[in-house]
Amino acid sequence: xxxxxxxxxxxxxxxxxxxxxxxxxxxxxxxxxxxxxxxxxxxxxxxxxxxxxxxxxxxxxxxxxxxxxxxxxxxxxxxxxxxxxxxxxxxxxxxxxxxxxxxxxxxxxxxxxxxxxxxxxxxxxxxxxxxxxx
Amino acid sequence: xxxxxxxxxxxxxxxxxxxxxxxxxxxxxxxxxxxxxxxxxxxxxxxxxxxxxxxxxxxxxxxxxxxxxxxxxxxxxxxxxxxxxxxxxxxxxxxxxxxxxxxxxxxxxxxxxxxxxxxxxxxxxxxxx
Ligand SMILES: Nc1ncnc2c1ncn2[C@@H]1O[C@H](COP(=O)(O)OP(=O)(O)O)[C@@H](O)[C@H]1O
Ligand SMILES: [Mg+2]
Numbered sequence: 001x002x003x004x005x006x007x008x009x010x011x012x013x014x015x016x017x018x019x020x021x022x023x024x025x026x027x028x029x030x031x032x033x034x035x036x037x038x039x040x041x042x043x044x045x046x047x048x049x050x051x052x053x054x055x056x057x058x059x060x061x062x063x064x065x066x067x068x069x070x071x072x073x074x075x076x077x078x079x080x081x082x083x084x085x086x087x088x089x090x091x092x093x094x095x096x097x098x099x100x101x102x103x104x105x106x107x108x109x110x111x112x113x114x115x116x117x118x119x120x121x122x123x124x125x126x127x128x129x130x131x132x133x134x
Numbered sequence: 135x136x137x138x139x140x141x142x143x144x145x146x147x148x149x150x151x152x153x154x155x156x157x158x159x160x161x162x163x164x165x166x167x168x169x170x171x172x173x174x175x176x177x178x179x180x181x182x183x184x185x186x187x188x189x190x191x192x193x194x195x196x197x198x199x200x201x202x203x204x205x206x207x208x209x210x211x212x213x214x215x216x217x218x219x220x221x222x223x224x225x226x227x228x229x230x231x232x233x234x235x236x237x238x239x240x241x242x243x244x245x246x247x248x249x250x251x252x253x254x255x256x257x258x259x260x261x262x263x
Contacts, residue, residue, distance in 0.1 A: 014156035021154060021188065039188055039219040043227060046190040050157070094228055102191040108227035 005065040011049050011078065012058040020049040020061055024076065027063055031072045033134050041074060041132045044112040047105035048078045048128045054099060056080025056126055066131070073114070073133035081125040088118055138163045140170050146178035146247055147171065147209075148240075152185045160196050167200060171207045178247035179204050182240055184215025194229040201234045210250040212236065214243035 009023060010016055024045040028038040045061075052059045059080030066073040085091045092110065097103035106128075110116040113130040120126040138159065141148040147170055149163065167179060181197065183189070189197070201211040214237045224231070235250070237243035 014158055018154050018156050025187070035219045036222055039217075039223045040226065043188045043190050043223050046188060046192075047227075050190075050192060102195050102229065104191040104228045108191065108229070111226050111228065112223065 001066055001068040003064045004067055006062065007064075008060055008062045010058075011052045011061050011080075014053065017046065017049045017053060021046050023063060024074070027065060027074055028132075031065060031074060031134060033074075033132075037132060037134065040112040041076075044109035044130055044132075045076055047109045048076070048130065051105055051128070052078045052080045052126075056082035058082075059125070066133075068133075071133050073131050075115075075129065075131040077127065077129045079125065079127045084122040084124055084126055085118075085120040086122055088120060092118070137166070140167060142170075142174060142176070143244070145174075145176055145251075146180055146244065147174070147176045148180050148182070150182040150185070154187070155193075157192060160193060164196055164200055164203075168203055168207065171204060171209050176209050177251045178244075179209050179211045180240065180243045180247060181211065181213045182215050182243075183213060183220075184217065184239075186220065187217070189216070189220050189224055189229070191227065191229055194224065194227075194231060197231060198233055210235070210247050210254075212243045212246050212250075214238065214240055 011020060021042050025038055025042050028041050057080060062077040064075040066075055090096055092106050094107045095103040109130060114133045115131040117129045138149060138151060197213060204211045212235045235246060237246045
């Protein structure tokens with residue numbers, strides 16, 4: 001697998017979350033993703049970006065354009081140095097929220113992605129990596 | 135842009151969401167819509183989201199909140215023009231807009247609001263005899 005393009009952008013304000021959506025859309029269009037795939041990826045990115053800001057206290061997003069043989073994909077890595085998630089399994093459950101949300105961000109973003117991984121330790125922060133292949 | 139315009143068409147408020155709203159802007163829209171309903175006595179709210187390229191759980195919750203708050207203020211809410219790709223994505227995200235009436239376009243949305251309002255008035259007349 002080759003990383004063809006690699007860029008890091010901040011996720012520190014709610015305007016940054018808007019920018020995340022725009023950048024992810026642009027990359028997905030450039031890779032030739034169809035409209036439904038674009039929308040799924042942008043929506044997943046929006047959910048995780050908001051978590052990075054609201055729960056992680058801000059962080060950053062690394063966007064990588066991938067090539068694996070003939071397949072093209074986008075990998076999004078969100079990281080923060082916030083409080084971390086004590087019980088990841090619970091946080092991944094539909095409807096679980098500590099912030100008065102709908103509790104669909106993590107679980108929904110996983111459903112909208114081809115690959116999904118989350119790493120978190122209390123006091124250390126959280127990393128969420130998701131990818132979608134065309 | 136720091137505010138989404140709200141238009142009055144007859145006794146309905148019409149909002150066309152043309153930009154990608156950051157969260158505070160979306161919440162400000164909810165607040166100013168509620169204020170406008172009270173000020174104008176509007177009976178309907180139409181949210182045109184045909185230009186909106188995504189609906190995540192925050193925007194979904196906002197749409198649900200607007201509909202239920204408007205209901206308390208005696209106004210019917212209809213969401214119009216959701217793009218098919220957005221609707222497909224919503225299902226996979228796990229979001230149901232259960233409390234929300236939808237229509238294909240603005241014309242059909244206005245007709246639906248009319249029917250909802252008229253239906254409620256008839257029911258009221260029957261009750262009051
Ligand atoms: N980056 C993060 N840092 C700390 N906690 C997080 C982070 N992301 C998610 N969480 C926790 O996981 C829960 C579920 O997140 P999510 O599924 O997006 O639902 P919601 O955002 O509606 O609460 C959050 O309420 C929060 O407690
Ligand atoms: Mg969330």
